[in-house]
Amino acid sequence: MSISLKKVQEHNTAQSCWVVIENKVYDVTEFLPEHPGGAKIILKYAGKDATSAYVPIHPPDALEKNLPLEKHLGALDATSAQELDNVRASKKKTQDEIRIEREQAKKPPLGRILSLNDMEIVARKVMPYGALAYYSSASDDELTHYENARAFSRFFFNARVMRKLSGCNLSTTVLGYKSALPIFVCGAALAKLGHPLGEANITQGAGQMGIIQMVSSNASLSYAEIAASRVTPDQVLFFQLYKHNNDAALKRIREVEQLGYKAIFLTVDAPVPGNRERDARATWEVDELEAEAGAPVTPSDAEVEVDTGGRAASLIANVDINMTWDETIPWLRSVTKLPIVIKGIQCVEDAVLAAEAGVDGILLSNHGGPTNDLIPGRQLPYSMPPMEILYRIRQRRPDLFDKMEIYIDGGITRGSDVVKAVCLGAKAVGLGRPFLYAQSAYGAAGVVKIIRILEREILMCMRLVGATSVNQLVPSMVERVDWHAVAPKL
Amino acid sequence: MSISLKKVQEHNTAQSCWVVIENKVYDVTEFLPEHPGGAKIILKYAGKDATSAYVPIHPPDALEKNLPLEKHLGALDATSAQELDNVRASKKKTQDEIRIEREQAKKPPLGRILSLNDMEIVARKVMPYGALAYYSSASDDELTHYENARAFSRFFFNARVMRKLSGCNLSTTVLGYKSALPIFVCGAALAKLGHPLGEANITQGAGQMGIIQMVSSNASLSYAEIAASRVTPDQVLFFQLYKHNNDAALKRIREVEQLGYKAIFLTVDAPVPGNRERDARATWEVDELEAEAGAPVTPSDAEVEVDTGGRAASLIANVDINMTWDETIPWLRSVTKLPIVIKGIQCVEDAVLAAEAGVDGILLSNHGGPTNDLIPGRQLPYSMPPMEILYRIRQRRPDLFDKMEIYIDGGITRGSDVVKAVCLGAKAVGLGRPFLYAQSAYGAAGVVKIIRILEREILMCMRLVGATSVNQLVPSMVERVDWHAVAPKL
């Protein structure tokens, strides 16, 4: 059945809401209340072409999975499709697109990227303004991310000398799987915002360098596409589960099990959306930029969203906000044989409860940046930095390190950060945002690059503290000092 | 009896001082020594029209209450009234008025205000320079306000996960009265300086959102006008009492009792005026601004005032500076059945004495800004931040939380600040200055807006620490850290 654009335009209300995506027409009226991103953002495109807004943040199978087939109304008729193509072709470049082209032309060769910070600087220049806001915004006053990074600056090394250093081995295992370095990719999502190939860049880079990728529920590629991007069939992927109701969760688990994913990282620290200030501001600022350049601008309705966001929690309405140790973990155990890791432990008490619940691991995390879920800046301001939680577990409950694997993420920018965490007992360290920046700037090659930088830094650091394997990294090599070194810049 | 302006002009000395207010003539000669703001400021207008200086900082019933009727000399004659009207009509706009008009035109829509800080930024732009100085000045080097805010940055959360979060309830009670949020309006005065409707804006906004307003003795509307602005008859108001002599105090108490006010907050931390530097400077700076624009300027006599201010304490000559636990509290109990709260406790020792005196509550406060009384910047430099006092009570005398309600104010800018205080035992948290800014910028709608922002932030924060009601906020959820997070900017 072929449909005219005119017909589509008649369905431009919440009562009947049609949208066009890649020249196909969908009736999303009934889906509006279920949309994880809220109804409002869809209504902005009611009766219109939504392709450019939709594609970068949804996996290709999202419509198939979430919208009943009878709502897939069919293709636009040829005239209408042509009309849309014409509109797109004649569309003037936005100020942001012009800026990006200019910056892309000036981008340094990859060889000049010497640190993760260098990579972020490049990525920030070549990314769309909106994508940058998604990746980099953090909660109230951007404090949490900064504090996570700064926490590492309170730990100094007691380096040992006169030890045999030949044959240094950086590898470790995570849940029994080999990793070339004590790091893994931590649930970075929405990668297509930064680069058209999206999460596949990360899969490729991680595969080449022998580290494990944890794939977010909110990836902008399908889980299958990511699995298909692996360098070898036995490349290991983990799955970061945002649990909705049991049925939906089970469906996701079955899907990734069949695709060969090797573990479930249940996310427990994002039951509600955080403060979306920078994200909201980005929308306005882009509008203003275009307006200054003379473009006609439709006033954004972001105001309303922001204001109600906190109240109704509509944006992530489907996330299970009633998970408990008593019910959720046993249920999860009952439906899958995959190892279970709890992502988002933020205090010693909950680490103890996790061990008692018998999980295979915990990831100390306060959602250190906005990169690992759909809604940026979701975390708690003044949440305890993961490195501090790790330190407290080492001080108060060192027995926990024998009961399960413990990881941390958030604020890691140097190999020395990784080494410090491993000294205190972390089995491995997760990074998210740096991978998003790297793939945004240079695709898979950027991902390889930052892993090589970390490899070089970790190797140097291990040798200089006097260790030739990760199990020689011990707590006495790290000392929490009282003077607070100069911290990474905000 | 109708009076000519010429006649008024003859009474232009301390020996015989007449002033015109809204075309009526008053003989204030005998009142000069009693004026809480000092004689000098009145003498500036001796024999002249004082309307524009008088109206924004006095309630309409001030003359009636404070000046014997025989001193109400009568109206100006028609010619004189016309003459004054002409003067006012022909008066050139001041530089400050021009600036404000320009800024008002650029004011962002309310929807773009995402935080209390955003609101303050707007208010600072659209307010008269002098009003801003009143609202924002603080004592020596503005240290106290900054330290109050910074104190919160030393407390981090130990957030709990895997708890049922549906049905989060933010409400609490204050002295038995329901409050939609664990916050209340704290004695913000002189609101007419920022907005013509003054404190009524706050009453309206608080009523709509279900929180309680504590009304200052120094409100620029009459207590009756404020009571009449309530959204519903049962909207709760408290009264912040600046106690003068017993008779005057009794008169005030009787008045607010009859108007239905529900509690007395006795202010004990402002026995003497503080350092008025910024306020004094504002006067000069405004003069200079006008002078630069070519206006003839009468040299301000602020110099003398400032210099003598500290010595004679003339500015608040009538405040009772000899209150004691032994005499004042029993007397107050003897004259009113209303609950009594002591506002201005600044150390653990005095909290203990308050509990022993049997009061219903204490408000830990160091006059965190200049907004809650007539004279700005009244507080003690290097006074202990209320959040630190609260922490010390929790550490040393947790039993006090069972004996009376404990509140804090000063430096609150985020919902997370509120949650931290409630975790440590605060029954509720007072904010003053933010309400003054909000009403100055957007009237009652601004007041509603910042309450909604706080509501959103508190809700998010509670859920993310794992609580669904205020009584689930417990001390173990907060940890005083030793590294001093990045603090709010000065």
Added chain:
Amino acid sequence: MSISLKKVQEHNTAQSCWVVIENKVYDVTEFLPEHPGGAKIILKYAGKDATSAYVPIHPPDALEKNLPLEKHLGALDATSAQELDNVRASKKKTQDEIRIEREQAKKPPLGRILSLNDMEIVARKVMPYGALAYYSSASDDELTHYENARAFSRFFFNARVMRKLSGCNLSTTVLGYKSALPIFVCGAALAKLGHPLGEANITQGAGQMGIIQMVSSNASLSYAEIAASRVTPDQVLFFQLYKHNNDAALKRIREVEQLGYKAIFLTVDAPVPGNRERDARATWEVDELEAEAGAPVTPSDAEVEVDTGGRAASLIANVDINMTWDETIPWLRSVTKLPIVIKGIQCVEDAVLAAEAGVDGILLSNHGGPTNDLIPGRQLPYSMPPMEILYRIRQRRPDLFDKMEIYIDGGITRGSDVVKAVCLGAKAVGLGRPFLYAQSAYGAAGVVKIIRILEREILMCMRLVGATSVNQLVPSMVERVDWHAVAPKL
């Protein structure tokens, strides 16, 4: 005997060095090695007129006291005197003089000075560049002065409320002498550099306000002139003794005894000159300024002086660097009945020794600025701030407060600083540099002004902590905190 300028010019070497001061000729050849400021500075004027360099830093009786009468060669002949006058009259204004005239014209009325900081800002503008360098330079990296001031920011108040506050009395006694405030003037010297009336300005102001002045051995007026400047005959002066050999010291002591000075403050923390970096730089910078303006400039020989300064200690060659508790104090006791205070105690151990030596008081001081002796910046970098020493005495040896009076100086800028020190046990607090700035900017009126500012601030602070007399200021009112408040700016 009248001498020609030509004759003078022949004596322009170290072998025979004559100089002209106020048209009189002196042979200073034999005095060169004894000059406290070193020979080099005199040799710069060998065979020339030295009036403008000599007058601002020497008391009028210096020549009489230090140079045998036979070296007073006589007056210039009339022609020569006229010639010098002509030179002076035709001398082009220096860039610095032009700058000062411009700044003097813009100087704000005294009434606008609201804080000691305001005063310093004005003084820095209207003072000669070289004088400013003398007053404000401090040792290595200006650290010590800053740390002294910053030390106060670690002490917060536990303010008490509900206390009777009428009748607040700020007076105290120092060595039994009445002082209107718990402050005194601390050995500020070289006042003529900043104002032609010099130390007499301070004497006048202190007298009017009822506080005590400690007069430096290095005052730029004679001790007699200062005594003669007193407001009343019983105005109290103390004497800061830089002890040279016993005979010289005895001569000084006898002189001040006869002039009615009431105590001896023996300075023990300046046995050697400090690092003179800023002072040296000032010389060059002034030269460069003039050179830029086209003036012919004689290259300064400051380089050599600076370099040798440390080695030979020539600059203060006469100061006794072998004082001991066993010898010096008994000797001093044996020659004078005046009370003896040791100025410059810098640790608890020496405070104990001072008490054991039976002195009447100690002044905890690390030469907090360069204002209180001839050579600026004389102190030890990283010396312990006096406020910290006071705190340590209170913690470890509170008994010492009963054995002698203890004072502190260094870094005081606010009345709250004074109150904190008195709470911890200081009998009074010395200020030096602020008085130099005040008299430089406004003469005696400036001195009165800053005392009034301090009076106002101390009064406010005492009332707000709940005290009506200095003996109600007790240690429990002050708490050393661990967060380091924002400190005064460098």
Added chain:
Amino acid sequence: MSISLKKVQEHNTAQSCWVVIENKVYDVTEFLPEHPGGAKIILKYAGKDATSAYVPIHPPDALEKNLPLEKHLGALDATSAQELDNVRASKKKTQDEIRIEREQAKKPPLGRILSLNDMEIVARKVMPYGALAYYSSASDDELTHYENARAFSRFFFNARVMRKLSGCNLSTTVLGYKSALPIFVCGAALAKLGHPLGEANITQGAGQMGIIQMVSSNASLSYAEIAASRVTPDQVLFFQLYKHNNDAALKRIREVEQLGYKAIFLTVDAPVPGNRERDARATWEVDELEAEAGAPVTPSDAEVEVDTGGRAASLIANVDINMTWDETIPWLRSVTKLPIVIKGIQCVEDAVLAAEAGVDGILLSNHGGPTNDLIPGRQLPYSMPPMEILYRIRQRRPDLFDKMEIYIDGGITRGSDVVKAVCLGAKAVGLGRPFLYAQSAYGAAGVVKIIRILEREILMCMRLVGATSVNQLVPSMVERVDWHAVAPKL
């Protein structure tokens, strides 16, 4: 045998690599893998003239020592030599050379250098950009050097007064050899980069002032040339040994023994190269500077080097990375009678092991800057500052000070830093970078100058803390404070 440039140009690959140095031709093909600086940097000059790159960083005997004589192929023929001379003569000045000439012309007279910081400022202006990068770069984010310097700011003095101060003696002994001051020159290398006379400047200056120089294995002059530069035959030199295999080490030891060097400082904290970020960037930045000025630029291959540097450790391939307490020290003892000092101890535990191994001394060091070995920035980020290690030894194992001499280096900029370290037990304090800067800016005179500055500062500081000899400097004179003084600027 005379060789044409054309012939040389044919050998421009790794398979056959010839280079020209000072008009002589060398076949370095087989040497490529052994080059401590890596093969890549040589290959850049394969078939070309390498003189200007080679000379400033190699001692004259390097070719003789490291390249078999049969690879010294002979001189260029006259025409070729002339051709190269013409090339050099016609070479346009680089932007950096132009800048340096300009800065040299403005260089202040030596007399105006008042502090080590002044000296560094001048040196940074007059040095080639690349040399500066070598001298000043430090590891990740330049943190370590800054932290070393900042560590001193946590130590304040408890100064003593009333002590006899005449006859202050600053001398001490190091390993039994007299030193005029408790400082020594610490392994500064590559001095020719900054000044054509290189390390000889330092030898001359140290000799004149009576302090000891520790000569680096990587000096840019031969050990013999340095020995020949001594002021007197008995001037003491120590040798900093970078140990390669035993045979190579033995050869070096024998050489310096015969030259009269007096001790072996075995370097143990640089087993692997550090992060070379600034150094790599400098290369690019210089290229860009020239490119902007229109010069044709060959793209640098630094990218590849940087990236592989960490992995293969090729840059210092020959350094012994398997030294141990059990094997290396006994071996060293067996081959030499010279005293042995371990340079690079970074924690108390290793200090204990060193004492147990019976060495004569340890130098607490984290390679505080990049100045003391071939590859800049080699050290560990977040390594414990030496001053903190010294403090920990004093606290936990004061007995170690009796078992061996203990020194520190890193971050010293003031005489007060030296005095603090000596108070805590350091026998002497090493400085490296300041000597490189001093000789770069002013040659030997600069070296003398900074020693004199330190002498003046140490003397002043000792007297002001109440000591007249280094053994009167005791731990109680220094106190570690909790407030962290303002630190030296980054």
